[in-house]
Ligand SMILES: *[C@@H]1O[C@H](CO)[C@@H](O)[C@H](O)[C@H]1NC(C)=O
Ligand SMILES: *[C@@H]1O[C@H](CO)[C@@H](O)[C@H](O)[C@H]1NC(C)=O
């Protein structure tokens with residue numbers, strides 16, 4: 001009954017999402033001398049004796065020959081333990097607080113800005129595998145950077161739980177097919193990845209294709225194949241039972257990015273750069289509504305939407321055209337309070353964190369997150385300073401409202417306020 005589309009076109013209009021309730025649990029990542037790293041969610045004490053269903057031993061015997069595993073294999077074990085998350089089903093989804101953030105003011109009302117702290121970008125750690133192989137401590141061979149990363153990931157997960165708990169006085173225990181339509185599934189690795197466009201999703205999709213056995217070589221997967229012909233399954237393909245089973249037992253991954261940077265990146269990619277599909281679908285109505293005296297050409301092509309016009313569209317309660325996954329807040333796309341993600345990665349440190357995750361799930365050792373940018377490769381990647389430049393084209397009130405629009409993402413993923421003059 002819940003069977004729906006098999007594939008989802010990335011560039012399609014994003015459906016409105018509603019109702020996010022929550023499920024909280026814990027990700028604990030720690031290391032000890034014997035069994036070194038656990039990525040796991042619930043009761044630790046039970047795990048040590050009796051691993052729950054869904055246990056994945058990350059280093060399989062064949063893989064123990066690699067450089068990571070030079071020390072006695074029995075002393076090394078990386079385990080990803082994903083234990084069941086309670087998601088009892090009830091027929092009627094309850095309303096929840098996190099509706100689509102249609103208006104900034106709606107969220108502004110009950111938020112707690114004090115939670116926002118300044119967060120300098122993560123410092124880049126060295127390649128974890130290399131670090132491991134050069135370790136000289138016998139028996140204990142987990143790279144420092146992994147332990148550190150484990151702590152960071154645990155903090156992120158805790159923060160997410162806190163924010164969800166704060167907003168979610170009324171929890172719905174149901175999940176709808178639409179709410180999981182952004183989530184890719186790789187059964188072989190019990191892995192699920194929620195697609196957040198403009199936060200490294202192309203390279204993640206390539207990686208998932210290799211993990212799922214749909215492709216051999218990441219480098220050979222071109223952009224269009226990754227997006228339109230990846231043959232990957234999404235979670236909403238399964239029936240409700242299949243969805244729940246996977247939510248309970250798989251490793252659920254989310255990669256996020258500084259919200260305004262992501263939004264600027266989406267604007268540049270879809271509206272500033274040539275893109276007939278987006279210019280047609282979004283450019284035309286945006287120009288028609290927000291530009292005074294538009295030229296014939298602009299009206300006909302939808303080319304040349306300015307950043308200011310884009311911001312007006314984004315903040316408009318009655319937008320002439322709906323939202324899109326590229327600039328929809330992560331909270332609306334991936335429902336982190338409902339799908340209890342185990343791993344919250346950051347685009348800003350994507351390589352290290354992705355490779356760490358790949359090792360944790362027991363991916364083939366030679367599989368690494370690719371680093372290339374294949375779409376508009378000549379463009380400089382959207383950075384904080386580029387973002388600032390774009391935001392100079394809008395006034396203070398608009399900056400404030402864009403921040404409000406993405407406030408939940410800022411708060412939940414611990415990104416600091418990007419401008420001093422907003423609050
Ligand atoms: C948020 O970011 C700050 C600055 O990087 C960091 O010190 C803090 O630990 C982070 N908090 C969480 C919960 O991740
Ligand atoms: C990375 O490794 C190089 C050489 O091994 C070292 O000089 C450098 O300090 C390391 N950087 C970090 C961030 O650990």
Ligand SMILES: *[C@@H]1O[C@H](CO)[C@@H](O)[C@H](O)[C@H]1NC(C)=O
Pocket residue numbers: 169170
């Ligand atoms: C939550 O549910 C309770 C009981 O159904 C109700 O009294 C309360 O107003 C609800 N709170 C919110 C924020 O919806």
